[in-house]
Amino acid sequence: MDKKIGSFFDSVGSFFSGADVIPWCDRDIIAALEGEAAEGGSGVSEDAKKESIMRLSWGLVHSKRPEDVQRGIAMLESSLNSSSSPTEKREKLYLLAVGHYRSGDYSRSRQLVERCLEIAPDWRQGLTLKKVIEDKIAQDGLIGIGIAATAVGLLVGGIAAAVSRKK
Template identity: 70%
Template sequence: MDAKIREFFDSVGSFFTGGDNVPWCDRDVIAGFERDVAESGSAEAKNEGLMRLSWALVHSRYPEDVNRGIAMLEASLDSSASPLQTREKLYLLAVGFYRTADYSRSRQLLEQCLQIAPDWRQAQTLKKVVEDRIAKDGVIGIGIAATAVGLLVGGIAALATRKK
């Protein structure tokens, strides 16, 4: 019985916190990747370093890092050499938009990823997380609206009974 109660509270907690499994990246890792990019000699090494840096930025806990990663990825998307590289950049952009709570844009990018690689589990998993988040936000929005209407009706009813 105790385990069932704990499971219930864990599920309620993850509902409100958005319990996803998208990893986070610390600023010291970002700084290391920035050094790697600055010290890279060849164009190929620099491009690989920029991809690692973009990954780290969109997985950061800080919105300014995430926005910087999004900008870097958007700027480099047109210069992708292969469908695999395009898929990776689209996925990282989707992570970035997920982190900034732009869930519809994230879902759109994930659908583009899945057009390139329909069986890519990582994109499928994130798309499910994004869609669950969109649904949760809708439920919470409906709850807030219903509460506001209830308070308004209750206030009107209280005023009406008070005047009689």
């Protein structure tokens, strides 16, 4: 019960803080996905192996741990050229975009989601991610403008103070 209440307050807090809508994946789920991918190495079909690796990649790029995200990005990049269908390529591009978003590389994330949308222009998941990325870029831009304006204000104020002391 306490866990559900905590989860509720976390979700309300993320709503008011403007947090993104991309889900997170915890360490327990990633460990289970790693076990599944390791078991996929023996006696299962090639499709089952690919599917378990895709699930692991999904978990890694949705992790809160930066090293997991980087590992997921590396796995996806190494398998991107071997995609057999446009849908598979779209999924990998999307997950790469999520990974780069999570690691703070918003311009690369936007490039990847745009490539994803070239394959499926009306794909809602891709369109939602693109909006989240663009909102984050705009938010960071406003913060940067605010910092620059403050720095200019301090510089002008310092110059004005120095000039008024000399008089």
